[in-house]
Amino acid sequence: MGEFWPVPDVLAFLAGQWRVERTVRDLANREHGEFRGTTEFGPLDDGGLLHRESGTFVWQGVPRPAERTLLFLPSREPGTTDVRFADGRPFHDLDLTSGRHTTAHPCSADLYRGEFTVADADHWRTVWRVGGPAKDLVLTTDYARVA
Known part of the structure; x- marks a missing residue:
């Protein structure tokens, strides 16, 4: 992606259903996997969104069902x-007002560094990009709105 598309309200932008395609590369072992599925951002009572992702994750040629749930809550800004x-x-x-955001999340001894682009x-x-003693991964996820 070269140019970024500014998003004045991330919760309004995300609301709805998205097709998801994710690649997972293990840089240490040179293995890779793929996830394909959908993500739905549905309303919560507090004005936030409930993120439900489900699909199939294929790792080392073995397909498995996969899902996760996250909460996207209004922030002070x-x-x-x-x-x-x-x-x-x-x-x-998550702040997409410029169309691009970087963030980080420590998880035990590993560090997740994320870049979001619209x-x-x-x-x-x-x-x-996940690095640390337990992991050396790159996870790239593309989202396309379901009409």
């Missing part, structure tokens, strides 16, 4: 969100 795990623990912040009203991408 207008148009931005605080992303939390399903149990309420903090994950990361191409247009119907396409965005995340790239997470």
